[in-house]
Amino acid sequence: MTDVDDATDFAVVVYREDERWEAEILPVALTEDLDGLVHALRQQPSLGGTIGLVAVGDDFFVAIRLLGDETMIFLSDVTASVDWSLARQVLDRLDIPVPDDEELDQVLPVGDMSIFADLGLDEMELGAISGDLELYPDEMLLSIAGRLGFAQAFERALDALG
Numbered sequence: 001m002t003d004v005d006d007a008t009d010f011a012v013v014v015y016r017e018d019e020r021w022e023a024e025i026l027p028v029a030l031t032e033d034l035d036g037l038v039h040a041l042r043q044q045p046s047l048g049g050t051i052g053l054v055a056v057g058d059d060f061f062v063a064i065r066l067l068g069d070e071t072m073i074f075l076s077d078v079t080a081s082v083d084w085s086l087a088r089q090v091l092d093r094l095d096i097p098v099p100d101d102e103e104l105d106q107v108l109p110v111g112d113m114s115i116f117a118d119l120g121l122d123e124m125e126l127g128a129i130s131g132d133l134e135l136y137p138d139e140m141l142l143s144i145a146g147r148l149g150f151a152q153a154f155e156r157a158l159d160a161l162g
Contacts, residue, residue: 008138011037011054012157014150015046021150023157031056034089041066053144053154055137056084061130063144065115072112076130076140079107107131121147 011026024044030037031054041050041064049067056062060080065072073090080087081098091098094111109130113123121144129140138158145154 008058008136009054009056010138010158010161011040011052012141012154013041013044014051014053014145014154015044016048017046021153023150023153025157025160026052030054032085034062034086034093038064038066038071053141054086055141056080056086058136059084060087061137061141062086062090063115063141065112072115074109074111074113074115074126074130076109076137077107078110107133116144116148119148 009028009031011028011030012023013026014021014023016022026037026040030040037052037054041052044050049065052062052064052066054062054064060075060077062076063074073093075081075087075090075094077087078091078096078099081091088098090111096110107130109127113126116126117123125147126144129135129143132140135143142151142154145151
């Protein structure tokens with residue numbers, strides 16, 4: 001199965017430089033390549049680690065955080081793995097099976113729910129944001145960016161998309 005609509009797909013790297021949050025757009029091809037995405041994030045030096053935020057279509061987002069040698073990954077909706085390559089790659093990395101058809105009736109986040117806990121966004125809040133069916137993935141990521149304090153940098157990066 002191929003990924004259908006990349007018009008709303010984007011990948012952003014977020015990092016701290018000189019005590020300020022910075023964000024830059026990554027190549028859209030990385031929205032389909034988890035290993036390539038992690039590699040790109042490792043190329044961005046940052047004392048406080050690097051964050052990768054990816055939105056795919058109107059369906060889901062992936063958050064990745066690199067701290068030293070540790071890689072934390074969060075997928076907003078496990079059911080996306082049925083239709084989307086990146087979501088399947090995340091499940092493979094987390095050693096979680098792709099859900100069966102009878103398990104596809106609700107949005108369930110998977111991965112490191114405490115990925116941003118030390119930055120002020122706890123597991124419950126992350127779960128609430130990712131489970132809000134009124135929001136699109138880019139809106140969920142903007143909400144997360146706001147809670148973590150880098151909404152302006154994130155919005156500037158997205159504005160560069162056009």
